[in-house]
Every structure is written in C-alpha cells, then in structure tokens.
Amino acid sequence: MTDPFSDYYWTEEFQVTQADLDRIAAHVRETRGAHDLTALARRVVRGRLRYGPETSAPARPAWAEDPSVRLWDPAGEWKEGDHAIVAVGFAEQGRTVHEPFVGEVTRVDAHRVTVQIDALGESRAFVTQAQADHLERWRQFVEDLVEARRGSRDLETQTGYVLLEHGERVVSQLLDALRADDRFVRLAGRWFLCELAVPPTGEQLAALAWAMVLLEEPLSTADLVPLVQPSLAEGDPGLFGLYLALRDQAGPFENVDPGKRPRWVLSGPPPGSCTPHHAAYDPVTYEVLCLPGEAAPPEAVRRLWEVGLLRAVMGNSS
Numbered sequence: 001m002t003d004p005f006s007d008y009y010w011t012e013e014f015q016v017t018q019a020d021l022d023r024i025a026a027h028v029r030e031t032r033g034a035h036d037l038t039a040l041a042r043r044v045v046r047g048r049l050r051y052g053p054e055t056s057a058p059a060r061p062a063w064a065e066d067p068s069v070r071l072w073d074p075a076g077e078w079k080e081g082d083h084a085i086v087a088v089g090f091a092e093q094g095r096t097v098h099e100p101f102v103g104e105v106t107r108v109d110a111h112r113v114t115v116q117i118d119a120l121g122e123s124r125a126f127v128t129q130a131q132a133d134h135l136e137r138w139r140q141f142v143e144d145l146v147e148a149r150r151g152s153r154d155l156e157t158q159t160g161y162v163l164l165e166h167g168e169r170v171v172s173q174l175l176d177a178l179r180a181d182d183r184f185v186r187l188a189g190r191w192f193l194c195e196l197a198v199p200p201t202g203e204q205l206a207a208l209a210w211a212m213v214l215l216e217e218p219l220s221t222a223d224l225v226p227l228v229q230p231s232l233a234e235g236d237p238g239l240f241g242l243y244l245a246l247r248d249q250a251g252p253f254e255n256v257d258p259g260k261r262p263r264w265v266l267s268g269p270p271p272g273s274c275t276p277h278h279a280a281y282d283p284v285t286y287e288v289l290c291l292p293g294e295a296a297p298p299e300a301v302r303r304l305w306e307v308g309l310l311r312a313v314m315g316n317s318s
Contacts (some may be wrong), residue, residue, distance in 0.1 A: 004048040005158065010166035015063070016173040019056035020044050021181055025193060034190035034236045036118035037069075037083070037102040040178075041171045045162045049155055059177035067172040069102060071142070071164070074128050075135055078105050078113045081260055083175065085167045086115055087145055088124065098145055100163040102171055104189055106261070116261075118189030187221060187243045188261045190236075197241040198233035205245060209252055209270035213314050218256045218263035221246065269305035273297050276304075276313035283307055 002009040024040055048054065069083040070076065078084070082105040087098040103115035106123060116123045127134075142164070149161035162170065178184050178191055185194050200208070211227040212219075221243045225232055232238030246253045246264060254267035276290045282303060289304055290296040290313055296304070304310040 002053060004053055005153075007165070009048075009053065010162060010170065013053065014048070014166070014170060014173075015054075015058040016044065016060075016170075016177045017054045017056040018059050019054060020047070020174075021059050021177055021183075023047070024178075024191075025183055028191070028193045029196065032196060032235065032237065034187070034192040034240065036190050037171065037175060038100075038117075038119040040191065041102060041163060041167070041174055042159050044174060045159045045170060046155060049158055049162075060173070060180060063173055064176060067168040068175050069171040070168055072115075072126060074126065074138055076128075078108055078128070080105055080108060083171070084115055085163060085171065086117070086124065086126065087142070087164070088117065088120065100160055100167060102167075104261075116189065185240060185244060187240060192236055192240045194240075194244065196237050197244050198237040199241040199245050200228060200232060200238075204228050204230060204232065205249070205251060206271050209266060210274065210314075212253075212264070212266050213270060213311055215265070218265045220261065220263055224264060269298075269302045269310065271298070272301070274301055274314065277315060278313045280304060280309045280313045289313075 002013050004010075004014075024035075024043070027043070028035065069085060072084045072086045084103055084105060085100050086103050088101050089096045089098045101117045101119050103117040103124070105113055106116045107114035111129055112125045112127050114123050114125050146161060146164050149157050149164070152158050152161065178186070183193055183195070184191050185197065186192075207229045208224060208227055211229075212224075222239060224246075225239060225242065228242065232242055243262070247255070247262070252266050252268035252270060253264050255262040256265055257263050273295050275293060275295050277292055279291050280289045281287060282289055284307075289300050289309070296313075301310065304313060
C-alpha cells in the first residue's frame with residue numbers, strides 16, 4: 001500500500017471515496033453546521049495522512065480530466081464561479097506565513113480577480129495580466145511554499161503541502177463528489193445536509209414576501225433571515241431550510257444570480273390581502289385600488305403590483 005506521505009499516492013492513487021462522503025455527512029450531523037470546501041478538503045487529507053489510503057469504492061465512477069478547482073495563476077483565464085486555491089498571508093510572531101485556502105471567483109475586472117474565501121468570511125483581490133517578471137516571482141513564491149512543507153511529518157504542515165502541491169486533484173474530486181451527492185446542499189460556499197434543513201412554513205414565506213415589498217435591492221439568503229416572522233429555526237438548519245424553500249418553490253421569489261451566490265427579489269405579488277398606508281388609483285382606469293387603513297383584497301394587491309404601486313402604498317405612513 002502506497003505511503004500517503006508520498007507524491008505518487010496523491011498523483012496516481014488518491015480518490016475521494018463514498019466513505020469520505022459518509023464521514024463528512026456524519027460530521028455535519030454531529031456539528032449541525034455547514035462547512036466550507038477548505039475545511040472539508042483539509043479533513044479528507046488529514047484522514048489519509050493519519051490513517052492511510054482509503055480502500056472503499058470511489059464516490060464517482062469516473063473523474064473529469066479538467067480540474068474544477070485550480071491553483072491560482074495570474075496568467076490563467078478566470079470567470080465568475082470558478083474555484084481557486086490561493087495562498088493567504090497571516091502575521092505570526094513578527095513574520096508572515098501563508099496557508100492555502102479554496103476560494104470562489106466572484107468578480108473579474110480588467111486587471112484583477114476577486115476571490116471569496118469562505119473559510120475566512122472575506123474576499124481577496126489578486127492581480128492578473130502581470131508582466132513576465134511578476135509571473136516568475138509568483139511561480140517561485142509558490143515553489144518556495146511547497147518546498148518549505150515538503151517532507152514534514154507535522155500533520156498540519158503536511159496537509160498544507162498536499163493542498164498546494166496536489167490540491168487541484170484532491171479538491172476537484174471532492175467538489176465534484178459533493179455536487180453529485182444529493183444528500184448535500186451548497187449555499188454561499190458552505191455545504192450542509194438536506195435532511196437537517198428545517199423548511200419555513202407557508203405563513204413564514206408569506207410574511208417574508210410582504211417584508212420584501214419594501215426592499216430596493218436584492219438580498220442574500222442570510223440577509224433575508226431576520227425578515228422572516230415568526231423566526232426561522234436557529235442556525236444553519238433554518239438558513240438552509242429557507243434557501244431550499246426559495247429555490248424550489250413556485251412562489252413570488254426569484255434569484256437574480258442564478259448559478260452563483262443567490263440574491264433574491266420578488267417576481268410577483270405577495271399572497272393574500274394587505275392594509276395599505278396610502279391610497280392609490282389605477283393609472284389606466286382611474287379606479288380606486290386601495291384606501292389607507294382599509295384592507296385591500298388579493299385582486300387589488302395583484303393590480304397594485306402590476307402597475308408598480310404596491311411598494312408606494314405599503315411605505316411608511318409618516
């Protein structure tokens with residue numbers, strides 16, 4: 001059996017297995033919390049280094065030839081939604097140390113790429129289209145990071161080495177396996193179990209829709225949580241339950257960033273009636289649609305939405 005401390009093992013033999021995914025699922029159940037891709041990748045790598053190669057069946061029958069997660073390269077072609085392994089510097093005892101993290105590209109400008117690093121809850125900007133001397137310095141910098149960790153028997157140091165030297169293979173397989181396993185759901189870079197998500201009630205979704213009437217900008221799922229009344233289940237079970245409900249329902253909610261980190265707007269009128277603060281009339285028929293303090297029935301709500309007046313009549317009464 002090949003030594004998991006050898007490059008040969010990670011280059012030729014390593015595969016994410018079904019047992020890896022089962023252990024991740026058990027970890028999520030135990031913590032009842034979502035986990036980012038960096039944390040999950042480090043967990044898989046540490047497991048191999050501690051206990052040796054995994055002999056259970058691969059999680060996927062075949063792996064894509066092109067990596068879905070790439071080591072950051074200033075000369076590479078990047079687009080929103082790509083995943084990159086980046087080295088992030090930290091001050092430690094008067095010196096700067098760098099550790100690898102998996103991030104997601106959230107913005108591409110002419111000369112820089114913004115990467116959201118979910119493990120840190122922040123984004124970092126990286127320069128692109130650099131001059132040849134800058135590229136050479138960057139490549140040497142990465143080589144130095146790898147060499148400083150090569151051969152170490154310290155578990156965390158060796159884990160960092162594997163992610164830098166073999167992360168494209170390791171993390172790409174893990175990401176592809178998680179995407180293909182319908183037990184897991186991803187939201188804003190973190191993975192959770194569908195079975196643990198606590199869905200909102202119809203009453204809670206209706207209250208959210210009415211709260212969103214007054215919004216001027218799209219909001220993330222997390223930013224919508226405080227608007228739900230009664231409150232959602234606490235923590236990630238409630239957050240992911242709301243996300244799944246918004247994603248799968250046929251109601252008046254729309255993700256304006258499909259395929260990316262979702263941000264939500266209303267795509268139709270909220271359900272039921274309302275009590276407006278202001279009067280309004282139909283700009284076409286001049287029919288009175290609502291009066292302040294008097295209940296407006298669902299058909300009036302729909303018409304107020306159609307003519308773009310629902311936000312105005314529900315606005316502050318002062």
